[in-house]
Amino acid sequence: MRNRSGIVILTVLVSLLCIYYLSFTVVSNQVQKKAETYATDAEGNIDFAKKQDYLDSVWTEPVYNLLGIEYTYEEVKETELNLGLDLRGGMHVVLEVSPTEIIRALSGDNKDADFLQALDLAQERRVNSQERFTTLFADAFQEVAPNKPLSQIFANAANRGRISRGSTNDEVMEIIDEEVENAIDRSFNILRTRIDRFGTSQPNIQRLQGTGRIQVELPGVDNPERVRKLLQGVAKLEFLQVYNSPELGSAIQAINNLLVSEMEPGEGESLADALADEGEDDLSDLNPTEDSETLEGALDQDDVPEIAENEGEDDLEAQLSGADADSTALDSMINSQVSPLYSLVQNGFGGLAYRVEDTAKINDIFQREDVQSLLPSDLSLAWQVKPDDEQNPVLQLYTLQRGRGGKAPLTGEVVTNARQDYDQNARPAVSMQMNAEGTRLWRRLTANSVGQQIAIVLDNRVYSAPVVNEEIPSGSSIISGNFEIQEAQDLANILEAGALPAPTRIVEEAIVGPTLGRLAIKQGVTSILVGLGLVVIFMIIYYAKGGLVANVALLFNIFFVLGILAQPTVGAALTLPGIAGIVLTIGMAIDANVLIFERIREELRNGMRLKAAIKTGYNKAYSSIIDSNATTFLTALILFIFGQGPVRGFAVTLMIGIICSFFSAVFITRVIIEWMTRKGDESKVSFSMPFSGNLLNNLNFDFMSKRRIAYIFSGAFIGLGLIALISQPLNLGVDFKGGRSYVVTFDEAVVPSDLMTSLSDDFEDKAVEVKTFGATNVLKITTSYLVGDESDEADTDVRQRLLGGITEFTGGNFVENTAELGENQFTISSSSKVGATIADDILNASLEAIVFSLIVIFLYILIRFRKWQYSTGAIIALFHDVLFVLGAYAIAGLLGVRYEVDQVFIAAMLTIVGYSINDTVIVFDRIRETLGVKPRLPLEEAVNESVNNVMSRTLITSLTTLLVVFILLVFGGEVLRGFSFALFIGILVGTYSSVYIASPVVVDLTQRRAEAPARKPQKA
Secondary structure, eight states: OTTHHHHHHHHHHHHHHHHHHHHHHHHHHHHHHHHHHHHBOTTSOBOHHHHHHHHHHTTTSEEEEETTEEEEHHHHHHHSOOBOHHHHOEEEEEEEEOHHHHHHHHTTSOOOHHHHHHHHHHHHHHTTOOSOHHHHHHHHHHHHOTTSOTHHHHOSGGGTTTOOTTOOHHHHHHHHHHHHHHHHHHHHHHHHHHHHTTOOSSOEEEEETTTTEEEEEEETOOOHHHHHHHHHOOOOEEEEEEOOOTHHHHHHHHHHHHHHHTSOTTOSEEHHHHHHHTTOTTGGGOOTTTTHHHHHHHHHGGGTHHHHHTTTOTTHHHHTSGGGOOHHHHHHHHHSEEOHHHHTOOTTSOSEEEEGGGHHHHHHHHTSHHHHTTSOTTEEEEEESSOSOTTSOEEEEEEEEOOGGGOOSEEGGGEEEEEEEEOTTSOEEEEEEEOHHHHHHHHHHHHTTBTSBEEEEETTEEEEOOBBOSOOOSSEEEEESSOOHHHHHHHHHHHHHOOOSSOEEEEEEEEEOHHHHHHHHHHHHHHHHHHHHHHHHHHHHHHHHHHHHHHHHHHHHHHHHHHHHHSGGGOOOBOHHHHHHHHHHHHHHHHHHHHHHHHHHHHHHTTOOHHHHHHHHHHHHHHHHHHHHHHHHHHHHHHHHHOOTHHHHHHHHHHHHHHHHHIIIIIIHHHHHHHHTTTGGGSOOOSSOTTTTTTTOSOOOOOGGGHHHHHHHHHHHHHHHHHHHHHSOOEEOHHHHOEEEEEEEESSOOOHHHHHHHHHHHTTTOOEEEEEEEETTEEEEEEOTTTTOOSHHHHHHHHHHHHHHHHHHHOOEEOSSOSSOOTTEEEEEEEEEEOHHHHHHHHHHHHHHHHHHHHHHHHHHHHHHOOHHHHHHHHHHHHHHHHHHHHHHHHHHHTTOOOEESHHHHHHHHHHHHHHHHHHHHHHHHHHHHHHHOTTSOHHHHHHHHHHHHHHHHHHHHHHHHHHHHHHHHHSOGGGHHHHHHHHHHHHHHHHHIIIIIHHHHHHHHHHHHHSOOOOOOOO
């Protein structure tokens, strides 16, 4: 063998690199064990907070010394094997940058009715369209206002020099497209800066090209609400004066009068009731003339006069002057109706202060167009960011004064530095430093606001509104807002990173608890070890010393895959589907060795000497191995291009596994066998046991004569499957239909059907599905309630309804982030959300992946075999396999075994496509070889001979792969149950179709063409 030394050197170098990178994972695990030992009490319970304290204490300390180089725990964590969220726990988020807001900003917030209608129409169409939003907007605008140029909307001061009144619609849209793309890029960079400072190890953020979306993965995160605030906060910082114009009081009074005029007589509260709520229980019994002092005292207490004065009595004191009191006016005033604007005001806080639960009602009032028309044009409203007292949750509604065009006199662009600090009362705060321009504007603003409040507003939430005592000449300022230290740190990081150019919204979210992650690791490792063990035993039993060589190569293959995944530059993570990819790689590595060994055994049976048989066997197997690996690699590559999240992880692992298995099975085994046969033909190297030497050899079965029976059987099964699909459609997961899904763990078994019936009322009879998830005390609950609403409020609403419904049904108590459940307790182990828009995108992308893979495979086979009949036969067999597996899913559903169809299922289907074409290509390759040796042999006989020759390889490869997949089905866990079932059926039918569908179709198409009569030339 040539280049033997080169292969040995390369193997040693790759092995040393793998050892180097995997060593960081070993050290990290050792530190984790020390932390657990430190945090474990005498009874064996782990204090997770104490464990985290230990890890934080060694974060910057050296924990690993390698060849004299010291690495801190932080550096070790950055280089260890990156586990996916499903194995480690954490949070996966897909954010969408709002193109609507970007287009609004480019228009200068234009209020043109046609423009706004076009935006709304584009938003509606976006749900069911794959077009870019800007394209949808352009089409909608053309439809709404066909004769109005876009330049009329976008030719403003902000776009001067780029868009003029004479710009065409195409020119305007080109600039809009460019601005939207730039905004997404800026958002990506800002989010990456925020995440880098967040403090989690091995975060992953990437743009999903062509979608306007950004994917973020944060392993180990246990505070999802904090992450949402970090990612969705625009960080639009503004400094605004609090409105103190006299006309504000008149505007508020006018709004109150408007609301009262709409109320029915007796509706709502009277002023007497409102004042009674403030402490005077029997105020309505007071006589305005006789009890004026008591009434005056009641009204004077705790700033209550504001309420009465706002009812229209400007000279309240004059009306309370003893015997001269205007009893009629007072009686009318006291018994008059009060709108919620006043009746809900909380006393003792000053101004417009309301309880948190009443803020939605107040928002509804101020969002009315007729109400907004009564307010000053330069006024805006903003709520206090959080209550000062959590025991009495009251929020202040601030009235803020804006300049021309709604602009603030000073914004966050001037901030050059922000850090967590402490205010004068030693409470956590954020200190900021401004640039020269900001310092000048801050000095002017504070000079003009002495004795008044200046509100510090972030994303339209008031963090603080201090009274200015004197001009502030420096560019330093501080934000205080009843912060926790962590909140102040996050806010400082957000301000430091800068403001997002447009709001972002979470369209997909998945949260995996650490307990579920540890279970997944256990199940995945068990699957690998058991499957690997069975394959190793089988190879030794069947191939003797050759099997030992194959097993060594197999171990190298797994070692290389893990080592390459651990290399930081690869940027890949080991996920649960990735473990499935490794398991599948085991089967594919064995397939290459089986091909080689069967060829060697064939040459030995033909009387060839050992060394010559080995050389010939390897040479003849190369073509089949390259073709089969190439087609599977192409399938994995397509899955990588179109897939997302865990499916992408599966594709990466599979591609790495294919490359490693090819190298180990072809080159490493060759080096080992060359060394074992260094004594020549007399070397004692065998490739079979006595019982297996002639097993499955000398077959002479007429496969082609049974092809019509196979056609009938396949047609009948697929037809039955299609009928089952019509009667009971596939169980689509949230990936494809949108919705929210929760894995809930209980302390004891719960009947899914009973809980589902109970939850239907909580979700207003919207679709809800409850099923066991690997154990009788673990249920997966999926609902489409509020599927079209992707807001944080909707997420909270669905979660609260879920928790309330479960609590009512079980009588149990919900506990957060716990590894041990007590009696009558339950916890959410993981959750996921997929918006309706992204669900359509995922479904369409999955269908595109399947169609594109079939096209690529068709072209590859056409190039390799140069006959369209081979390509057509292969594609028909692949369609057959896909429909067969879908039918099996549907029939299983009718029998009561329902598997979820999600992205992982699509990964399984593409894997089946790759495996099936692998098998088909090997048969086709043997047919081509047979016809090359016997060109006059009839095609049907050549196919029969070729299939008989490769039958031993086909059955052994299928058996070993089925062994591994069966172990995955049994031990792989509920997440991969549907995946494993699809693979199990797919491998069986893929083996069957390569013999009884693909090859017979080639025969039938070739014979039909040969039998077709020649067309007669037409007369001129």
